[in-house]
Amino acid sequence: xxxxxxxxxxxxxxxxxxxxxxxxxxxxxxxxxxxxxxxxxxxxxxxxxxxxxxxxxxxxxxxxxxxxxxxxxxxxxxxxxxxxxxxxxxxxxxxxxxxxxxxxxxxxxxxxxxxxxxxxxxxxxxxxxxxxxxxxxxxxxxxxxxxxxxxxxxxxxxxxxxxxxxxxxxxxxxxxxxxxxxxxxxxxxxxxxxxxxxxxxxxxxxxxxxxxxxxxxxxxxxxxxxxxxxxxxxxxxxxxxxxxxxxxxxxxxxxxxxxxxxxxxxxxxxxxxxxxxxxxxxxxxxxxxxxxxxxxxxxxxxxxxxxxxxxxxxxxxxxxxxxxxxxxxxxxxxxxxxxxxxxxxxxxxxxxxxxxxxxxxxxxxxxxxxxxxxxxxxxxxxxxxxxxxxxxxxxxxxxxxxxxxxx
Amino acid sequence: xxxxxxxxxxxxxxxxxxxxxxxxxxxxxxxxxxxxxxxxxxxxxxxxxxxxxxxxxxxxxxxxxxxxxxxxxxxxxxxxxxxxxxxxxxxxxxxxxxxxxxxxxxxxxxxxxxxxxxxxxxxxxxxxxxxxxxxxxxxxxxxxxxxxxxxxxxxxxxxxxxxxxxxxxxxxxxxxxxxxxxxxxxxxxxxxxxxxxxxxxxxxxxxxxxxxxxxxxxxxxxxxxxxxxxxxxxxxxxxxxxxxxxxxxxxxxxxxxxxxxxxxxxxxxxxxxxxxxxxxxxxxxxxxxxxxxxxxxxxxxxxxxxxxxxxxxxxxxxxxxxxxxxxxxxxxxxxxxxxxxxxxxxxxxxxxxxxxxxxxxxxxxxxxxxxxxxxxxxxxxxxxxxxxxxxxxxx
Ligand SMILES: Cc1cc2nc3c(=O)[nH]c(=O)nc-3n(C[C@H](O)[C@H](O)[C@H](O)COP(=O)(O)OP(=O)(O)OC[C@H]3O[C@@H](n4cnc5c(N)ncnc54)[C@H](O)[C@@H]3O)c2cc1C
Numbered sequence: 146x147x148x149x150x151x152x153x154x155x156x157x158x159x160x161x162x163x164x165x166x167x168x169x170x171x172x173x174x175x176x177x178x179x180x181x182x183x184x185x186x187x188x189x190x191x192x193x194x195x196x197x198x199x200x201x202x203x204x205x206x207x208x209x210x211x212x213x214x215x216x217x218x219x220x221x222x223x224x225x226x227x228x229x230x231x232x233x234x235x236x237x238x239x240x241x242x243x244x245x246x247x248x249x250x251x252x253x254x255x256x257x258x259x260x261x262x263x264x265x266x267x268x269x270x271x272x273x274x275x276x277x278x279x280x281x282x283x284x285x286x287x288x289x290x291x292x293x294x295x296x297x298x299x300x301x302x303x304x305x306x307x308x309x310x311x312x313x314x315x316x317x318x319x320x321x322x323x324x325x326x327x328x329x330x331x332x333x334x335x336x337x338x339x340x341x342x343x344x345x346x347x348x349x350x351x352x353x354x355x356x357x358x359x360x361x362x363x364x365x366x367x368x369x370x371x372x373x374x375x376x377x378x379x380x381x382x383x384x385x386x387x388x389x390x391x392x393x394x395x396x397x398x399x400x401x402x403x404x405x406x407x408x409x410x411x412x413x414x415x416x417x418x419x420x421x422x423x424x425x426x427x428x429x430x431x432x433x434x435x436x437x438x439x440x441x442x443x444x445x446x447x448x449x450x451x452x453x454x455x456x457x458x459x460x461x462x463x464x465x466x467x468x469x470x471x472x473x474x475x476x477x478x479x480x481x482x483x484x485x486x487x488x489x490x491x492x493x494x495x496x497x498x499x500x501x502x503x504x505x506x507x508x509x510x511x512x513x514x515x516x517x518x519x520x521x522x523x524x525x526x527x528x529x530x531x532x533x534x535x536x537x538x539x540x541x542x543x544x545x546x547x548x549x550x551x552x
Numbered sequence: 553x554x555x556x557x558x559x560x561x562x563x564x565x566x567x568x569x570x571x572x573x574x575x576x577x578x579x580x581x582x583x584x585x586x587x588x589x590x591x592x593x594x595x596x597x598x599x600x601x602x603x604x605x606x607x608x609x610x611x612x613x614x615x616x617x618x619x620x621x622x623x624x625x626x627x628x629x630x631x632x633x634x635x636x637x638x639x640x641x642x643x644x645x646x647x648x649x650x651x652x653x654x655x656x657x658x659x660x661x662x663x664x665x666x667x668x669x670x671x672x673x674x675x676x677x678x679x680x681x682x683x684x685x686x687x688x689x690x691x692x693x694x695x696x697x698x699x700x701x702x703x704x705x706x707x708x709x710x711x712x713x714x715x716x717x718x719x720x721x722x723x724x725x726x727x728x729x730x731x732x733x734x735x736x737x738x739x740x741x742x743x744x745x746x747x748x749x750x751x752x753x754x755x756x757x758x759x760x761x762x763x764x765x766x767x768x769x770x771x772x773x774x775x776x777x778x779x780x781x782x783x784x785x786x787x788x789x790x791x792x793x794x795x796x797x798x799x800x801x802x803x804x805x806x807x808x809x810x811x812x813x814x815x816x817x818x819x820x821x822x823x824x825x826x827x828x829x830x831x832x833x834x835x836x837x838x839x840x841x842x843x844x845x846x847x848x849x850x851x852x853x854x855x856x857x858x859x860x861x862x863x864x865x866x867x868x869x870x871x872x873x874x875x876x877x878x879x880x881x882x883x884x885x886x887x888x889x890x891x892x893x894x895x896x897x898x899x900x901x902x903x904x905x906x907x908x909x910x911x912x913x914x915x916x917x918x919x920x921x922x923x924x925x926x927x928x929x930x931x932x933x934x935x936x937x938x939x940x941x942x943x944x945x946x947x
Contacts, residue, residue, distance in 0.1 A: 401943055421940030422932070428939050429863070429884035436862030457855040510844070512851035518827060522842040532836065 729774025
């Protein structure tokens with residue numbers, strides 16, 4: 146079966162969004178029409194059950210839709226999927242069905258946009274460096290306030306709502322989790338936002354959020370054990386994987402077009418074995434990644450965690466995306482590094498997928514741990530000098546001072 | 553950040569419900585029966601018919617020797633996906649790529665073309681005996697890529713006597729040759745057309761020499777010399793001159809997918825061993841498993857297994873879906889798996905030491921055999937050409 150065949154019946158039409166992808170990148174802004182197209186397509190509702198306003202699509206349909214949107218415009222895909230998949234999953238998993246119904250409705254209808262604010266200006270890989278804190282605003286029942294700064298956050302500059310990871314300022318008798326998710330309304334006085342200019346996915350809004358005594362309703366502060374959060378974050382890793390696969394597929398499609406058009410040594414590049422090898426390797430690597438992504442999506446939507454598999458997927462597919470995009474640039478020659486060319490844009494986009502959401506190093510650690518090799522062991526780097534390897538060799542004539550001739 | 557576990561279950565690999573349990577069963581059986589002697593048989597380039605008999609007995613009826621033969625002909629009646637799972641388990645359990653190659657060549661490469669193109673008489677004569685292991689079939693790995701590599705057997709019609717065909721030439725790399733009852737051989741006519749033949753061992757003029765590559769030493773290798781071998785008309789498999797549309801593309805796809813299957817199991821075994829070794833060794837005063845380099849290598853090995861698995865099971869499933877399995881997907885499965893095998897053997901050699909004394913020598917054997925595996929099935933040049941031809945609409 147070839148891919149286009151099994152997609153035909155479920156494919157959503159993102160041709161309008163695709164036609165504006167270049168402009169979205171150049172202006173660093175997702176056009177309003179993209180959001181209208183997304184609402185009309187039903188994409189935002191695919192990932193959720195009908196009880197909460199979704200259409201309850203199966204795993205492979207969701208996979209098809211994600212890849213199709215990411216192929217049309219990776220920046221738009223990121224923004225929409227962070228909100229409609231990742232944030233909405235977190236709200237539906239950890240929130241209260243009744244209380245947060247309206248919040249979910251607004252995300253699934255596309256009326257509102259959400260951000261998932263975890264990382265701060267400090268090391269994003271290490272949650273122990275995060276300082277943002279939620280504490281009671283005053284007397285019991287008067288809600289909470291949140292203080293701190295989140296940085297490098299997708300949708301931060303324009304989101305309506307931030308699903309925010311924060312520390313809980315706990316009273317001594319509170320033995321609940323140290324962390325919480327706070328659903329923070331970003332349209333209030335205690336919130337300041339800024340943009341961070343970025344290399345790829347330029348249409349995707351990205352930046353920081355500063356909370357200064359911003360108000361959070363009591364019902365919107367949900368204590369969550371940290372380990373559980375990774376379960377939710379894995380939706381984000383899947384999101385990156387499909388972005389990577391789509392970017393790679395677009396890069397390969399552009400490479401194939403170019404190879405068939407560009408004439409060198411009397412024939413199109415497509416007749417050159419070196420170019421064929423690049424295309425074939427890309428084809429095989431993309432297929433391998435896509436099959437793993439679809440397997441992961443299918444199993445996860447069927448209710449299994451498969452988090453380690455998703456970690457493998459995130460690392461391998463995003464790194465594959467960079468490799469394939471780099472090959473595409475090679476095949477295009479100077480055109481590939483010319484500003485405004487599709488593969489130049491894809492090359493910039495590909496790298497973003499690797500870092501966003503958890504870096505490869507951290508995920509490889511997780512995979513290793515999942516293989517049964519125990520948790521990561523970190524220690525100060527002070528073990529080399531005692532081995533004798535921390536010193537330069539004396540050289541062929543031995544130590545210059547010890548061997549200096551007596552005068 | 554500490555994350556709780558959700559281990560990856562290779563048994564959850566795509567496929568029908570019985571695939572994972574067959575894989576598991578083959579793994580257990582092969583590790584009990586074949587693995588203990590693998591290193592020794594390799595050292596002595598020895599084929600052991602008892603092992604085949606014991607494996608056959610321990611697995612469901614005809615699952616090993618005739619998985620793809622329909623049950624009405626005494627076969628295991630397995631799907632292609634189940635067959636792949638079985639071969640994967642065999643590779644992982646036996647830790648013996650040579651044995652798995654010989655069995656795969658018999659059970660898949662020599663069998664499937666007979667099932668697909670055999671006349672009713674041929675199917676009834678060969679398939680039941682192949683399925684129960686009485687007759688082994690053999691194929692040359694140099695005949696599984698069409699004529700991408702040079703064609704060495706010629707055929708001309710027998711005009712004088714009772715009719716039939718006369719075959720002449722030499723074929724190398726015939727896996728299972730010394731123990732086979734018959735051979736699937738493709739021969740070229742003077743006009744360049746090619747025909748597939750079933751060549752029985754007893755055919756006058758056929759000489760079988762035990763000779764083969766320095767790799768996969770537990771596979772009984774042989775070279776066939778055909779000196780004016782006279783074959784009856786009903787030795788033709790498929791249509792006269794029709795190999796290019798019939799047996800050749802099928803053999804290519806079967807080789808790319810099914811001889812890769814045991815290697816998926818070998819990769820899993822290497823990943824497991826490398827992890828064990830990393831727990832035992834010490835580096836800078838710490839268990840080596842604390843080293844991030846080591847941990848990342850292990851993570852990448854496990855990931856390569858899952859990626860290759862996806863491609864192989866997709867390609868196998870296409871054999872079960874009716875229709876024509878895509879040559880592009882079969883070639884991609886082999887291209888990727890061969891590269892993944894090299895990553896895994898190199899990584900395992902790094903982590904366990906290539907000449908680790910405490911092992912059954914799998915790393916050293918796999919290292920040597922992987923070189924052969926990567927270059928067989930046409931190697932990257934042939935596989936990439938097939939994939940690129942499909943992608944570019946050329947070729
Ligand atoms: C496109 C994009 C979108 C993003 N969207 C969001 C979002 O919506 N919400 C959000 O909260 N965050 C978001 N981020 C932030 C992202 O999660 C972090 O950038 C990422 O987790 C890494 O954190 P960092 O950038 O601070 O790098 P660091 O954590 O400082 O890491 C720097 C380097 O050190 C390595 N490193 C760190 N720790 C270890 C270790 N223990 N062992 C070995 N190597 C290590 C890392 O692998 C990395 O290579 C986004 C980032 C990008 C690029």
